[in-house]
Amino acid sequence: MDIQFNYKPEQVLQMLEEVDFLDRKDGSKRRDAYVTEWYFENLLTGNLANLNSQISTGWLYKDDRNNGIRHWVKIIDRSSYSDEERKADGAILNALHRTFQKDQCRGHRFHKFSYEKNRIKVVTLKKDNGSWKQVPPDQALVKILTTAKLKDALEKLSKPISKSGSEHKGFAQIWLKGMDEKYLRSLLLQRLFMNFTLPYSLDVDAIELLEDKLTFHEFKRKTPCPQGHFPLNTVNSFDLSDIEKQSRKFKLKCSPQELFDFLKKSFQVERDTNTSVFGLDLSHFKMLEFCHHLGIAYRYCIWNSSHCMAQYKDPATLDDLFDPVTMKTKNGCYLISNNLVPTYAKGFVFTGWGKSGSFSPNTLRIQATFEQSKFCRINEVS
Known part of the structure; x- marks a missing residue:
């Protein structure tokens, strides 16, 4: 080329x-x-x-x-x-x-x-x-x-x-x-x-x-999953892929509750709305498994913009996060991070394409979930 x-x-x-x-x-x-x-x-x-x-x-x-x-x-x-x-x-x-x-x-x-x-x-x-x-x-x-x-x-x-x-x-x-x-x-x-x-x-x-130590960094600006997640005893990409595949066959023009009922019947999982979690797309979770297998560290850094959402709207826009003239951040959003290993994953959640954290009548995608309490606050975004 x-x-x-x-x-x-x-x-x-x-x-x-x-x-x-x-x-x-x-x-x-x-x-x-x-x-x-x-x-x-x-x-x-x-x-x-x-x-x-x-x-x-x-x-x-x-x-x-x-x-x-x-x-x-x-x-x-x-x-x-x-x-x-x-x-x-x-x-x-x-x-x-x-x-x-x-x-x-x-x-x-x-x-x-x-x-x-x-x-x-x-x-x-x-x-x-x-x-x-x-x-x-x-x-x-x-x-x-x-x-x-x-x-x-x-x-x-x-x-x-x-x-x-x-x-x-x-x-x-x-x-x-x-x-x-x-x-x-x-x-x-x-x-x-x-x-x-x-x-x-x-x-x-x-x-x-x-x-001699390699670290792969993944960065996302996101908020805790607004509808909770579905806990699993163990989480691996093979099982997540199967859940995603089976759920996509389900009639997607259904209500969220109908999907919850389908998941409960098919995979014996129930929604937990009490635990605050962040999602990681399946493709990235597969990379996490790959890194763990080869001894590469995997650091997940999240810009938690939930504070901005509380002040303004859901989701927070760039105007809520930055001053476009100075490109300095505002409104007290902060960074959290953790060096992940696959066993830290506690369950899964679905999002619709283009609408992170929500359900969509279009294609569903699955994310592994990690408890917010396991992430450390590393920086005031200012």
């Missing part, structure tokens, strides 16, 4: 306005995360991680089940790639390579999706005599890349369009304009890759390396 990518900063802003609306009806929730995840990256590189840690962001992965391969992709903007970033990425790549060799279930391959000299390219990284070399894209990856879809998306995004609706128009000018040009370009590359180049790929918010 070698595609022209020559856009001015103002064009990048416009494309970020629209990129998550091309393949979905409402991409506003995903787009709001541009701002909260930018905030988390700054906190992580500033004062949340150990001062001696090396931090790397821009990692995606995709399972190729037909070939038993997990593809890892690092997004890089080579136009402003610092020596510090290069050193951190190299050290983390070596650590991932060493650690993944212990995985007996699948093979792991590493690739790079990079911007350089007004082009975007994909190359595969191979270790040869102790050093990494760039080679043409691995054929197993090429077969699942949707290059034509990416080209089509770029053509559409380069034209003035407005699918986001009047209530969202101007998002980029309000919330993104003051951000670093490199960050915005890397963000656009990530959205293009995940939406149009390697669909259904997943991201790791950040990877940290301290001495």
